[in-house]
Amino acid sequence: MYRDLSLEKFMQGVIRRNPGEPEFHQAVHEVAESVVPYVIQHPAYREAGILERMTEPDRTIMFRVVWEDDAGNIRVNRGYRVQFNNAIGPYKGGLRFHPSVNLSILKFLGFEQTFKNSLTTLPIGAGKGGSDFDPKGKSDREVMRFCQAFMTELVHYIGPNIDVPAGDIGVGAREISFLFGQYKRMAREFTGVLTGKGLEYGGSLVRKEATGYGAAFFLEAMLHHRGEQLEGKTCVLSGSGNVALHCAEKLRQLGGTVVTLSDSAGFVYDKDGIDEEKLEYIKVLKGERRGRIADYAERYGCEYHAGKAPWGVACDVAFPCATQNELDQQDARDLVANGCRAVVEGANMPTTVEGIKVLTGNGVLYAPGKAANAGGVAVSGLEMTQNSMRLAWSAEELEGRLKAIMQDIHGKCVEYGSGDEQVDYVKGANVAGFRKVADAMLAYGAV
Structure with missing residues (x-):
């Protein structure tokens, strides 16, 4: 059965078992594309049907x-x-x-x-x-x-x-x-049965900032690996929720210039950069659960583009931080044409399969969400640790731990995704993530 494992046959089985679930098919295909060749090279995973088992929820x-x-x-x-x-x-x-x-x-x-x-x-x-x-x-x-x-x-x-x-x-x-x-x-x-709790009852500092901060740290590691700095880079972001706002905040602290944010109605382009005062305004605006990003444009006299996404704006780096499949093939072409050199996913699966191919085919560094936005769950895991130990770490210690985790994730992507020309972050993240879980499953036995 497993001797004939191929991407096509594997996906046929997934689709047959899970009809009418396009988002799930897309996520599995993106992983399987890089993991199937690795499984074929390692007979123990193939013979135990590890990938087939991993695509079925417990x-x-x-x-x-x-x-x-x-x-x-x-x-x-x-x-x-x-x-x-x-x-x-x-x-x-x-x-x-x-x-x-x-x-x-x-x-x-x-x-x-x-x-x-x-x-x-x-x-x-x-x-x-x-x-x-x-x-x-x-x-x-x-x-x-x-x-x-x-x-x-x-x-x-x-x-x-x-x-x-x-x-x-x-x-x-x-x-x-x-x-x-x-x-x-x-x-x-x-007991610590939920994370993201209030600080008064077992929550963790840096939790709300973690996903956005982690994405910024991941970009910093990507650029350092290429001998570059984040300072001076122009960044376009989609979204204006928790992830986007804290990513923008950390990018500013690391020397980047954030020029866009968006919501479901459109995006703002602030060529002067969204500074700390402006970020605080948006946090209050969105915190009221009724503010729109268009209010920002009116307050600060910058461009507002109704019904559009920010991917046509010239930039060095793009951060899709809103929702799944928000960056498609044409958006990717626009980013390439406007000089974008890296795309870092703050949201889960925000780039379509066709968009990813355009980006990687044109030499754009592409960091998938499973690696780049892992900061949120990392600090959730640290919250679990604090709850178990009945203690609370300082914001400085937690941010240091978060940065170290994101650097370690980057290192794994490099280890498993290095190629002749540049790092394949998709392959690196998928294979590194697969291997740890697969080895544990093997250790438990084949059935």
Whole structure:
């Protein structure tokens, strides 16, 4: 069976077993393209069917979530938890509350999380979950009632040594607080079962900054490997949420100039650069849960491009930090034409397969999300450690640990992705992430 392993046959099997799940197919193909040749070269992985096993979640949990809105109406949503792989530690991954949430998206995110968590070197497995519930436009009381109903079902499947969820799109500090409070009431114990918690009840410093800071640190390592500096580089970013804002903040501190941010309605181009004062304004604007990036353009008198993404702006580096498949083939061509030399993914799978081929085919350094945005889950893992030890590290120590982890991830990408001309970061991240999980699975036995 495994002697005939090929990318085409492997993907045919994945698609046959998982019909109607395009996001999951895309994520698996991106990994398999670089991992299948490695598996073929290592008979032990092939004979044990490791890659086939890694594309099947350990379990997929779906449940009904019933809650009451402020008008007294009974509302029904669907909840999920995909526990993908716990070969190297308890399941770990975010919860996403958004109308687009479905099984395909959560399986893609959980599969990616397997490799991302492996790359951090921390002992954490991979999971993902969420609901098609939309917290936007809901009152705090409605969000509280939904979170309590959601956790009432989820509580049966999680625990500090079983599965430790975190936040994601639509699940911020407010939602985590409500979820943790309900878990604590039902479990009748205080344990670190969620990360991204408030500092008052076991949260970690640097957690909200971690994904964005980590992406900036990864770029710094990429450039240093080529004998270059980040200072003076022009950076375009999409998004204006947590990841984008903190990535912009760290890029500024490292000497870069950030000239764009965006939301679903359009993007702003500030040729003078988005400085600390302007970043603080956006944080307040977005924190109100009603501000739009267009308000920034009006306040500071810069360009606003409605209904467009920022990839046509001349830059040295691009950071897609919004959502999956936001940077397509034409966007990639625009970046190449405008002199972009590196693309670093702050979001999960924001670049389409066709876009990746354009970038790498034109010599643009491309850092996939599983490597570049691993900072968030890395600090979540450090939060778990702090909870277990009943202590709290300082912001300086945590940022130092985060930077060291991102540098280590970069080193693994170089080790497994070095080629004749430049580092293939996709191959490096995929093979390095695969090898650690695969070796653990082999150690447990073939069945």
